[in-house]
Amino acid sequence: MTLSPSLQRTAADALAELQREHGRALFGFLLGLTGGDAQRAEDLVQETLVRAWQHPEALETDHASMRPWLFTVARRLAIDARRARLSRPREVDPQGLEHAPAPVDGVAGAVTAIDVRRALGGLGPEHREVLMQVYFRDRSVAEAARELGIPAGTVKSRTHYALRALRKDLQGYGLGG
Structure with missing residues (x-):
């Protein structure tokens, strides 16, 4: 969808207004849904605002507040992100690797056995x-x-x-x- 420059400016202004008016509340809401993961919550806030920008018709409603729509979109995005994370293998924490047992090297064991036999x-x-x-x-x-x-x-x-x-x-x- 291509907007004229004046409509783009209007959409950008409306998006900036949404961020100012609902950004903190949206972040707090998503922080709870992500188990306190601030980075993930920030990403979801941005994705929610992108969705609002992609659907300018949502901005042009006669509702008193956009907050219910934004929270619904944010909640659905958080659920989708969680489902996607759970369907992939778990990420490994680099600090956890330091304490992980070293992998068993079968070749080294075989070489040692050969050397001992010799x-x-x-x-x-x-x-x-x-x-x-x-x-x-x-x-x-x-x-x-x-x-x-x-x-x-x-x-x-x-x-x-x-x-x-x-x-x-x-x-x-x-x-x-």
Whole structure:
């Protein structure tokens, strides 16, 4: 719709008058509908006034006040905006990302498992057997000694040397050197 310059000025004046007369009340009303979100309420006030500008016939009524029409339009816009927001995935608060758990990296876990297997494969069979008994089968030193048929002191020393070799082989994992 194209208005003549004099009608545009009249429409702009009428819109400015609506803003002056009803803007604060409209903002307060929308602030309540948006749960206190001032930015969203301001956007809805502007959208309500745009609707009034798009429908000049609404401005030319003989009603005592435009407020009921404006509040009805604003309420419908707030409802539509809320429905649109609820139909989309929820926005993520950037501050919430700082406290979110890091995503599980399956590739990193697989690489770590490969590195650990390789490091275990590099151990001698007697050191590997001790680690299997103590760490993977969760046996005590005495139980591992009985199972392997060796003294408990030997289980302890082999465990010590096996872990030292693994630390050296897996230095990139922050296990010390």
